[in-house]
Amino acid sequence: MKLNAGIITEKLTETKKFYTEILDFGVTFENEFYLLLHTPDKSSELSFLLPNHISQQPLFQPNFDGKGVYFTIEVENVDEIYTKLKSKNVQIEIELRDEPWGDRHFAIQDPNGVGIDIVTYSPQ
Numbered sequence: 001m002k003l004n005a006g007i008i009t010e011k012l013t014e015t016k017k018f019y020t021e022i023l024d025f026g027v028t029f030e031n032e033f034y035l036l037l038h039t040p041d042k043s044s045e046l047s048f049l050l051p052n053h054i055s056q057q058p059l060f061q062p063n064f065d066g067k068g069v070y071f072t073i074e075v076e077n078v079d080e081i082y083t084k085l086k087s088k089n090v091q092i093e094i095e096l097r098d099e100p101w102g103d104r105h106f107a108i109q110d111p112n113g114v115g116i117d118i119v120t121y122s123p124q
Contacts, residue, residue: 012030073118
């Protein structure tokens with residue numbers, strides 16, 4: 001089983017720019033109403049779809065309201081990614097921190113309002 005999370009948004013251009021330029025995602029497929037992106041190692045994908053597109057059934061037409069969704073991106077060296085994003089002047093929503101349960105992470109936000117938690121998990 002493979003999961004591909006999707007967001008319905010009018011911001012396809014801004015979304016593509018954010019994920020490809022900030023997080024180094026690649027474009028798997030795109031057309032005028034759909035964008036499929038993949039992580040740098042191609043292990044995961046995210047999709048974005050224009051709202052109210054005639055090709056889609058009603059379930060897949062409403063625009064995402066920007067609340068209640070987050071993504072976690074696990075990386076080998078969160079400090080390195082943090083430094084890289086700071087150098088690109090990416091707004092950091094939660095500063096780099098260590099949690100009592102062992103995670104080291106920080107968070108940013110995509111153009112659609114999705115919180116993105118970038119984390120290195122501590123070995124248990």
